[in-house]
Amino acid sequence: MSWETIFASNLGPDDAAAWGRLVRSLREVQDGVASMSFDRGTVDALADDLGAWADKLEPLSASESEQVNGRVPTLPVRGHAMLPELRVTSAGGGRVDGTVSFGRWFMGGGMAAHGGAITLLFDEALGILASVTGKAITRTAYLRTDFRALTPLDTELQVSAWVERIEDRKIFLRGEIRHGSTVCAEADGLFLRLRPEQGLGHRTDGS
Numbered sequence: 001m002s003w004e005t006i007f008a009s010n011l012g013p014d015d016a017a018a019w020g021r022l023v024r025s026l027r028e029v030q031d032g033v034a035s036m037s038f039d040r041g042t043v044d045a046l047a048d049d050l051g052a053w054a055d056k057l058e059p060l061s062a063s064e065s066e067q068v069n070g071r072v073p074t075l076p077v078r079g080h081a082m083l084p085e086l087r088v089t090s091a092g093g094g095r096v097d098g099t100v101s102f103g104r105w106f107m108g109g110g111m112a113a114h115g116g117a118i119t120l121l122f123d124e125a126l127g128i129l130a131s132v133t134g135k136a137i138t139r140t141a142y143l144r145t146d147f148r149a150l151t152p153l154d155t156e157l158q159v160s161a162w163v164e165r166i167e168d169r170k171i172f173l174r175g176e177i178r179h180g181s182t183v184c185a186e187a188d189g190l191f192l193r194l195r196p197e198q199g200l201g202h203r204t205d206g207s
Helices: 013-035 040-060 115-134
Strands: 087-091 095-100 107-109 138-147 157-167 170-179 182-193
Touching (some): 095 115, 115 138, 115 157, 115 170
Antiparallel strands (some): 087 095, 095 157, 157 170
């Protein structure tokens, strides 16, 4: 399976835009919940609404190869609702650059992004670059994040990722997040290009 087919949900432009609107709305709800003060009426009503929507969504549950989440390549971060919204501004030559803003949903404390959210972003940025470079599905072998400064919330940050070297199936990459001239975090990782029988739709035990 080529990289181009990994994220092909076969949605037309209108349907892809509709999915993007859904994901944006979900992110707004997540940020709202993360930043709200307690109001019992709101909490009870929202829990009821979300429970009702969970029931409506249950019959639409699909296999990994049929799901839409994370498989819309025309949207930022493939329309993946779990990920911080990385917006790519340039790509090519073994490098990708973009911007991201972490909302309150991703706060760790002190109005700064959670370290796990930063690592999550690096895993996406480096992983997609590895898959593009290797023209195949890749899997993270290791990913190390060094935190250099607090990563502010609700602020446009610069994100870069680049390929360091390739050794057969091994793709070594680095990345960084900047706030102006300040390096907030750096990452280095190793991603493995998977064999055809591995990857999408297969569990780590091979089933």
